[in-house]
Amino acid sequence: MKTQTLQRIPAPRPRMPDEGRLAQGWLLAYLASVVGVTFVHEPAWLAAALAMAVAAAGPTRWRLLRRTVLAVLAFNLAVSAGYVLVAWWQGGYSGRYLLMINLRVVLLVFLGFWFISRVNVLRALAFSRTLAFVATLAVGQIGTFTRIIRNFRLAFVSRNPVRASLASRGRHAAAQAGHLLDKSVCGAADTAMAMRSRGCFDD
Numbered sequence: 001m002k003t004q005t006l007q008r009i010p011a012p013r014p015r016m017p018d019e020g021r022l023a024q025g026w027l028l029a030y031l032a033s034v035v036g037v038t039f040v041h042e043p044a045w046l047a048a049a050l051a052m053a054v055a056a057a058g059p060t061r062w063r064l065l066r067r068t069v070l071a072v073l074a075f076n077l078a079v080s081a082g083y084v085l086v087a088w089w090q091g092g093y094s095g096r097y098l099l100m101i102n103l104r105v106v107l108l109v110f111l112g113f114w115f116i117s118r119v120n121v122l123r124a125l126a127f128s129r130t131l132a133f134v135a136t137l138a139v140g141q142i143g144t145f146t147r148i149i150r151n152f153r154l155a156f157v158s159r160n161p162v163r164a165s166l167a168s169r170g171r172h173a174a175a176q177a178g179h180l181l182d183k184s185v186c187g188a189a190d191t192a193m194a195m196r197s198r199g200c201f202d203d
Contacts, residue, residue, distance in 0.1 A: 023124035030115040037107055043096060046103040053107065057114050064117065068110040076102050141187065145180060152176045 040046055054061050080098055087093035122139070125131040156164070156172050164172075 019120075020123055020126055023119050024127060026115065026119045027124040030111060030119075033111055034108060037104060037111075040104075041100060043099045043103055046100060046107055050103060050107045050110065053110055053114065057110075060117060064110060064113045067113055068106060071113075072105050072109050076105055137191065144183070144187070148180065148183065149176070152179075 037046070037049065040049070054065055057064055080102065083098060083101070084093065121135055122132055125135050152172070152175075160168065
């Protein structure tokens with residue numbers, strides 16, 4: 001009887017790693033990689049690091065790479081065009097330097113998207129109440145603006161059964177930008193008043 005009773009006792013489960021410390025470890029690794037990338041000035045090494053990061057990202061690598069390219073496309077094109085014009089005017093153009101800048105930006109943005117997709121940022125910042133509070137505010141604002149942009153897009157599609165003209169798109173983008181700016185100003189004022197009422201500001 002005692003043998004049967006002992007056999008029914010489940011084996012102790014292995015202790016799972018602390019998710020908070022694991023997230024903080026990922027945060028430290030991400031920060032270290034960002035700092036390390038800024039010290040690399042050889043395009044070949046940056047390209048190799050980007051290839052390694054894409055390979056290590058797992059099944060979501062192509063989705064993350066697509067998001068990265070779309071996020072940096074306009075910025076990189078503007079910066080690259082500005083550099084080409086200034087360098088051409090000064091006579092100091094360097095294709096190697098231009099390639100290094102673009103590879104570094106793509107790598108840093110890809111690492112950021114990869115980190116966010118794998119780690120709960122709020123849990124990683126749980127060691128600091130101030131950082132966790134700021135991150136919570138940022139996440140809330142991102143969610144609000146994402147919903148507003150989605151609503152604007154759906155409203156524009158519903159009001160244009162056929163392909164809209166370039167002028168209509170411009171007016172829609174201007175209205176959307178104005179609304180987002182007003183929302184940002186009002187949100188910042190409300191947040192500042194709430195923080196001041198709780199003693200965060202001593203003025």
